[in-house]
Amino acid sequence: MRKPLIAGNWKMNGSAELIETFGRTFAGVELPSPVDVVVHPPFPYLDAARSAFAGTPLSLGAQTLNPLHSGARTGEVSGQMLAEFGVEYVLAGHSERRQLYHESDEQVYERVIAALTVGIRPILCVGETLEERDAGQSENVVLRQVGYVMARLEPGQRRMMTIAYEPVWAIGTGRTATPEQAQQMMAAIRDYQASFDPALADALRLLYGGSMNASNAQELLAQGDIDGGLIGGASLKVDDFKAICQSAG
Numbered sequence: 728m729r730k731p732l733i734a735g736n737w738k739m740n741g742s743a744e745l746i747e748t749f750g751r752t753f754a755g756v757e758l759p760s761p762v763d764v765v766v767h768p769p770f771p772y773l774d775a776a777r778s779a780f781a782g783t784p785l786s787l788g789a790q791t792l793n794p795l796h797s798g799a800r801t802g803e804v805s806g807q808m809l810a811e812f813g814v815e816y817v818l819a820g821h822s823e824r825r826q827l828y829h830e831s832d833e834q835v836y837e838r839v840i841a842a843l844t845v846g847i848r849p850i851l852c853v854g855e856t857l858e859e860r861d862a863g864q865s866e867n868v869v870l871r872q873v874g875y876v877m878a879r880l881e882p883g884q885r886r887m888m889t890i891a892y893e894p895v896w897a898i899g900t901g902r903t904a905t906p907e908q909a910q911q912m913m914a915a916i917r918d919y920q921a922s923f924d925p926a927l928a929d930a931l932r933l934l935y936g937g938s939m940n941a942s943n944a945q946e947l948l949a950q951g952d953i954d955g956g957l958i959g960g961a962s963l964k965v966d967d968f969k970a971i972c973q974s975a976g
């Protein structure tokens with residue numbers, strides 16, 4: 728049985744006050760069955776989040792890292808620094824970083840390795856654009872992004888990975904993939920994984936992301952190959968995020 732994971736990606740949003748609200752609210756939350764929950768706030772809030780989330784089911788996540796341990800990289804943050812802070816998960820390959828900051832598959836791979844080296848669990852984000860979907864290329868694009876990273880990792884490293892399928896056309900648009908579309912892609916990712924590491928394919932956690940909210944989470948999470956969600960907008964509303972975590976149970 729795969730344990731569900733609900734991850735909240737705050738992107739460049741949130742406030743110290745919202746961190747406190749999450750800490751207070753989740754301190755009293757009983758989740759219906761084992762489920763992992765992680766919040767990825769912007770870097771300046773990690774310290775406050777570490778205190779506010781203590782004693783709650785919330786783990787600490789980061790949104791990116793630099794592949795180097797240290798050095799002349801103005802504005803960047805390394806995996807070692809994040810690990811020192813108690814960060815357990817980090818996103819790699821989010822489409823906003825691929826598109827706005829031109830992160831290539833190779834750079835995504837370097838970030839994944841950097842995270843694994845310091846014991847942080849990467850959440851590898853993959854997904855096709857609307858043009859790619861319309862051209863019938865969705866599966867090729869997604870499996871290329873998955874394969875570029877997964878096929879190069881050692882078996883032990885692969886076991887630290889989570890993959891989030893986030894169709895770019897569903898992110899922040901209110902246009903969710905249908906449960907069938909999401910399930911179809913998840914099954915393709917799992918089949919692909921099985922082609923070179925069958926034992927892992929069963930254990931690999933696959934998340935859906937893209938306009939997931941308190942109303943549609945249950946239906947998406949009910950799909951056989953969807954093991955959780957990567958939530959953007961709805962992860963900034965504590966009651967909605969709590970409801971999604973409860974649906975995962």
Ligand SMILES: O=C(CO)COP(=O)(O)O
Pocket residue numbers: 736821893897898899900901936937938939957958959960961
């Ligand atoms: O990009 C996302 C999470 O990483 C999804 O964002 P939305 O839930 O706002 O569509």
